[in-house]
């Protein structure tokens with residue numbers, strides 16, 4: 037029985053480790069300026085935790101076999117633990133977790149606590165049950181006022197986010213259901229939600245941030261390759277959560293200018 041348990045534990049350990057090493061289910065390619073650093077941090081974390089996991093499960097299997105029932109039953113001996121060992125593994129775990137946090141926090145903080153550079157592209161993202169809307173402030177660079185009383189999701193775009201069209205700053209605001217971004221320009225995002233918490237997740241951009249009702253959350257990232265990338269909602273937000281899907285179209289600066297001009301003209 038002890039040997040069977042050892043084999044089962046080792047087999048589970050081997051199989052689960054294999055899928056990570058073989059990258060059977062892995063990230064899509066990263067196309068943002070921070071993607072390489074984020075992936076590096078992720079890899080370091082996975083390797084360190086993988087080593088700990090394999091060692092711990094290996095020892096678990098070995099102990100299950102070594103201390104199996106051999107039939108020569110002694111009276112049970114209860115251990116009250118080993119203070120030295122407990123101090124050592126608690127300290128090692130703390131060093132590992134705090135160390136990984138310290139190593140990863142500059143990348144995390146750079147997108148949140150440092151403002152976007154001047155000249156970045158402002159886009160407001162609004163999450164609602166169950167769609168994403170994107171607003172561009174237009175030539176004046178200012179977002180017009182929105183009013184919760186004007187929100188009408190069935191009319192889409194401007195009405196869906198409750199844009200107050202009587203506000204002069206709202207006149208040139210463009211609201212769309214597909215996000216357009218110029219390549220190699222930093223995007224200055226403002227994330228909002230009108231009903232419940234949503235999470236704006238663009239796997240290719242290694243970008244994920246909650247959109248919270250009542251908050252305007254500022255973050256930024258820089259797409260570095262032209263292409264179409266999927267947006268998902270990564271926060272269980274209701275029955276239609278699974279279909280809360282969108283697209284980011286990263287295009288050349290020229291195409292972006294043309295698209296924005298066409299949208300302005302269509303207003």
Ligand SMILES: [Cu+2]
Nearest residue numbers: 234269273280
């Ligand atoms: Cu959602």
